[in-house]
Amino acid sequence: MLVHHAFESTQHLYGAHLILQQGHTVRLEVALTAVDKARPVTVLHYVSAPTGMAQARFNGRVVLRPKIDLSCYSCRAVIDLIELRIDLTKPTQWKWVKFEVDKALGGNCFVESVPSRTVSQTFTVRLQEPVIEELRLVVSALRAVFGLEAEPAISELEISVDFRPVTPDQAARDLMFGVLVRHHLPEINIFEESRGRPRYAWARGKGNSSFVFGDRKTTNSFEKNMLTSEHDRQPPVDATYYVGAEESSVQWSVMDKVKDKQNIGAGTFVALPEVDWRTRIEVTFKEEALRKVGVNTLGDLPEMDFARLQRKFFNFKLATFEARPPGRLKAISDAIELLRAKKFLVGGFLGLAGRDTVRSTKRADTRADLIEQFRLVGRRVPRQLRRGTGTSGTTMAFAELNKLVETALRHLGERVSR
Incomplete structure (x- = not known):
């Protein structure tokens, strides 16, 4: 696996424990801590296994899987908030x-005027946990009293996917929190x-928030911080x-x-x-993002393909690592x-992808210098192996988790389109 030493050692890194065992097993554990020190600590365990993938980019690699039983959770997607822009x-x-809106919905x-003034014809209306029937009631009520210039536009939309333990259990919630923040790979x-x-x-x-990567006290650049885990901090399970x-x-x-319904x-x-x-x-979508998925007005919402949001916005991945056979380069690998x-355990996929990006850039710069030096003495640098490298080329889909989310989003679309 990652290390094949003939001894066992443990390293501690902000609650992350790397147990390096003899033979072909590496066990990694993360202590999922909380801001509330009285909250019991849950441990997220990882096990390595063959990738089972035939593509060349996975040759000599193993995949790291979290030990979590997804069948112990129900999964449901909801529209948590919608903001309508209404022109009267x-x-x-x-x-x-x-x-009028409160009267229609009880x-x-x-409600806010746009721009902010005493009297206006344009307003934004924010509703929490709306259902499509309620939204239609709002539109009908406002049209009857004030008249509408056009179909209300959607200026903000929050879509949530909830994982509820089948049997109420804090440890199960903490475990899922640890998995979601590490395996989610947003496009950013x-x-x-x-x-x-x-x-x-x-x-x-x-003073009540913190970045995951880097430390305000360090003078390191962000790129340098991405190469090390020295200043990383994992998100507490009772934080957002x-x-x-x-x-x-x-x-x-x-x-x-x-x-719920927190103000x-x-x-x-x-x-x-x-x-x-x-x-x-x-996921909170503002107007620009909504337009890209084909949603402009309230009338577009029932036609929205919610299930398609999974691949781009609710995408979960599994990390793979090189398992080089014995040889002179094995210790370096x-x-x-x-x-x-280490970077993955604390900072998840964004940390791992960031580290691989910085390292790849540095290697490319070094190679360019090397090519120039070899050219001056009439020699050529050997060609690189053009196989999948870095995080993007060697990730695997977290298929089971992605399927759960896609199904929940599809069911949300069915409820909205009724």
């Missing part, structure tokens, strides 16, 4: 729009989008993990969902019964793969 035929105040919505360039880098928050206010900037067209989050500003929430506690991964395993 006559001006009014936001409070009268809110009055609830409490959030963390080198270019600095504000969107993986981070977590456990409360509002300054984020990828993507708040102002980005897409943002992802993972959380332990024990509260952080007002300090209000609905405490869920334990049977409904679950682990949630959520084992050392490199051990560093890759």
Whole structure:
């Protein structure tokens, strides 16, 4: 596997334990810690196995799988929030729009005028956990009282996938949290989008959040931090993990969902019964991202192919590592793969992909210099083996988890299109 030494050793890295065993087994464990020190610690175990893949890029590699029984969870996708932009035929105040929406739904919505002014014809209406029938009621009520210039546009949409333990269990939720933050591979360039880098928050206010990679106290560049795990911090299981900037067209989050309809500003929430506690991964789509998936107005929502969102936005992967046979380069390969395993255990796929990207760039720069030096003395550098390299070329789909999510999203689409 990653290391074939004739001894066993344990390394500790911010709750990550790498047990390097004799022979063909490597066991890796991660202690999933919490901000709340009274919360029991759950351990996420990993086991290595042959990839079972015939492609050349997987030759001599093993796959690392988390020990989690997915059959112990129910999986359901929901629309957690929708924001509609509504253009009325006559001006009014936001409070009268809110009055009509609340009257139609018997609830409490959030309404804001656009632009912010006392009287306007354009408003945004935010509704939590809406169902399509309720949205139609809202449109009908506003059309009857104020008139509508056009079909309401969707300016923001939150789609969540919940994993609820069949038998209520905190350890099961923590285990799923650990798997989701490590195996989710969102489409984001963390080198270019600095504000969107993986981070977590456990409360509002300054000092209650942290980036996963790098340390505010270190003078290292982000690229240098990606090569080492020295300053990495794994997200606590009772914090909310984020990828993507708040102002980005897409943002992802993972959380332990024990509260509902939470208004952080007002300090209000609905405490869920334990049977409904679950682990949630959520994607927030802004207008630009919605347009790319073919959603412009409320009328487009029933036609949306929710299942197709899985591959691009809810994509889960398995990491593979080189298992070089005995030889003169084995010790070097084992050392490199051990560093890759450390990065993955704490920072998940984004950490591993970031490390591989930096290392690949540095190797390319070094090779370019080497080619020039050889050219000056009339020699040629041997050709590189053009086999799948780095994270993108050697990942495997987490097929079982992806299938669960795709099915949940398809069922959501069926409910919306009724």
